[in-house]
Amino acid sequence: MQEEEKQYETVIGLEVHVELSTKTKIFCGCSTRFGAPPNTQTCPVCTGMPGTLPVLNRQVVEYALALGLALHCEVNRYCRFDRKNYFYPDNPQNYQISQLYLPVCYNGEIEIALAGEREEKENSALPEAAGTGRKKKIRIHELHMEEDAGKLVHEENGDSSLVDYNRSGVPLIEIVSEPDMRNAEEAVAYLEKLCMLCRYLGISDGKLQEGSLRADVNLSVRKAGCRTLGTRTEMKNLNSFRAVSRAVAEERRRQIALLEEGKKVIQETRRWDDAKGVSYSIRSKEDAEDYRYFPEPDVPPVVISEKWTEEIRGRLPEFREEKEARYQKEFGLSAYDAGVLTQSKHLAELFEETAVLCGKPKKAANWFMGELLRLLKEKGMEPEKLMFSPKHLADLITAAEQGKINQANAQKVFAEIVERDVEPLSYMKEQRLESLSDEGMLRLAAEEVLAGNPGLVAEFHAGKEKVFGFFVGQIMKKTRGMADPGKVNALLRQLLMRGE
Ligand code: ADP
Ligand code: MG
Ligand code: ZN
Numbered sequence: 003m004q005e006e007e008k009q010y011e012t013v014i015g016l017e018v019h020v021e022l023s024t025k026t027k028i029f030c031g032c033s034t035r036f037g038a039p040p041n042t043q044t045c046p047v048c049t050g051m052p053g054t055l056p057v058l059n060r061q062v063v064e065y066a067l068a069l070g071l072a073l074h075c076e077v078n079r080y081c082r083f084d085r086k087n088y089f090y091p092d093n094p095q096n097y098q099i100s101q102l103y104l105p106v107c108y109n110g111e112i113e114i115a116l117a118g119e120r121e122e123k124e125n126s127a128l129p130e131a132a133g134t135g136r137k138k139k140i141r142i143h144e145l146h147m148e149e150d151a152g153k154l155v156h157e158e159n160g161d162s163s164l165v166d167y168n169r170s171g172v173p174l175i176e177i178v179s180e181p182d183m184r185n186a187e188e189a190v191a192y193l194e195k196l197c198m199l200c201r202y203l204g205i206s207d208g209k210l211q212e213g214s215l216r217a218d219v220n221l222s223v224r225k226a227g228c229r230t231l232g233t234r235t236e237m238k239n240l241n242s243f244r245a246v247s248r249a250v251a252e253e254r255r256r257q258i259a260l261l262e263e264g265k266k267v268i269q270e271t272r273r274w275d276d277a278k279g280v281s282y283s284i285r286s287k288e289d290a291e292d293y294r295y296f297p298e299p300d301v302p303p304v305v306i307s308e309k310w311t312e313e314i315r316g317r318l319p320e321f322r323e324e325k326e327a328r329y330q331k332e333f334g335l336s337a338y339d340a341g342v343l344t345q346s347k348h349l350a351e352l353f354e355e356t357a358v359l360c361g362k363p364k365k366a367a368n369w370f371m372g373e374l375l376r377l378l379k380e381k382g383m384e385p386e387k388l389m390f391s392p393k394h395l396a397d398l399i400t401a402a403e404q405g406k407i408n409q410a411n412a413q414k415v416f417a418e419i420v421e422r423d424v425e426p427l428s429y430m431k432e433q434r435l436e437s438l439s440d441e442g443m444l445r446l447a448a449e450e451v452l453a454g455n456p457g458l459v460a461e462f463h464a465g466k467e468k469v470f471g472f473f474v475g476q477i478m479k480k481t482r483g484m485a486d487p488g489k490v491n492a493l494l495r496q497l498l499m500r501g502e
Pocket of ligand 2: 017
């Protein structure tokens with residue numbers, strides 16, 4: 003079988019639903035906040051009561067446009083919604099307002115970075131590191147807006163189901179790729195990139211695990227060299243990148259086995275069971291006709307002007323790749339460091355502000371790459387949750403550079419800055435963490451040490467440099483390690499020369 007398998011090529015197209023982090027739903031004013039008690043964020047509109055009318059949330063259109071522009075799409079100036087009719091208990095209107103004929107954006111592309119050269123370092127608190135390797139473009143067929151359905155909760159005893167409409171009407175963007183991916187790695191890289199874009203744009207949490215980003219994998223196989231596409235299946239319920247990878251491998255194996263037995267692949271929707279590592283058919287594939295789509299009569303079409311589009315284009319953030327390149331060029335960081343620091347926009351912004359404020363980008367990068375990532379890992383904390391002021395960290399870095407605090411104590415203060423955003427200079431004073439640099443005190447300590455060891459002083463003058471280290475050690479001891487070593491050195495030399 004293995005030899006036969008090699009003759010097949012996998013073809014993958016992804017349909018991704020992104021849940022938007024708008025404050026309110028797409029067609030009513032209900033909150034979209036996650037985790038509220040069931041049916042507490044509902045109203046007559048999002049529970050499909052007769053006589054209600056939807057009002058489109060402008061923010062949803064702006065988020066869709068922002069993502070569309072980031073994906074280099076064209077924009078439909080005349081943008082309209084369509085009604086997709088079907089019955090299901092989580093869908094109180096018996097239809098979903100979506101877009102079929104005139105999606106808001108179309109014909110885009112996304113550039114993905116592939117391994118080989120993609121570095122991975124074990125001790126990084128952040129899973130995927132910078133990509134400097136091979137690049138590939140995946141075409142985007144379209145991107146459209148739609149509303150989410152409610153959620154069915156199946157009771158444990160199995161004899162009833164409850165429905166929670168809090169999610170009903172939460173805005174979604176669906177991104178449909180062309181069938182341009184050829185293996186699991188490309189599919190995962192595509193999803194990672196899409197998550198990253200959504201997070202940089204601030205339009206969604208973009209998390210596969212938490213369902214704010216849901217990916218359906220369309221997959222077919224064909225004999226290598228064959229130009230037509232094979233029959234595809236659509237796989238649902240993929241809750242992690244690992245699940246996507248495993249589902250791709252298993253579905254490829256299943257389809258090839260069918261073809262090798264002379265059977266046919268049936269176009270159907272399948273559900274992935276990650277615990278068992280297999281998928282089950284849930285329904286045969288439905289066509290657009292089955293849904294009796296027609297233009298949505300209750301939502302007026304949206305005219306998207308050139309001016310509006312350009313406004314949104316102007317507000318697009320600097321994305322990860324641009325930041326990575328700039329950090330290497332402007333700050334002299336390594337590609338690896340730049341990659342890690344830009345994995346979260348928030349982390350990148352904290353780093354950049356700190357670097358600029360302390361004027362030592364490499365020193366700042368060292369603190370971020372070392373101490374900060376270690377602390378994040380230790381606390382199991384996401385970079386998004388970091389709350390400290392870059393000014394505080396910059397002041398600490400400067401103090402450490404000037405020898406006002408030793409490395410061990412600087413690490414203590416750093417942890418307090420990360421934890422509670424303490425002001426480092428007053429905190430150092432309060433906690434007596436400052437290095438002793440008071441000239442008078444240090445001089446006193448040094449004089450005492452020299453006076454107590456006349457024999458060694460004589461040896462030093464006789465050319466035995468080694469005892470110098472002993473003197474330094476004694477002074478450090480006297481000051482319980484708090485003396486600024488630079489100052490101690492200078493003072494000692496001065497005193498010893500004078501004594502000559
Ligand atoms: P439908 O309208 O039935 O949902 P689409 O043509 O919109 O089908 O395609 C849905 C998704 O399936 C797209 O991401 C597309 O790239 C992918 N796709 C279509 N045909 C194939 C195929 N033969 N093999 C793999 N993926 C495919
Ligand atoms: Mg489709
Ligand atoms: Zn509502």
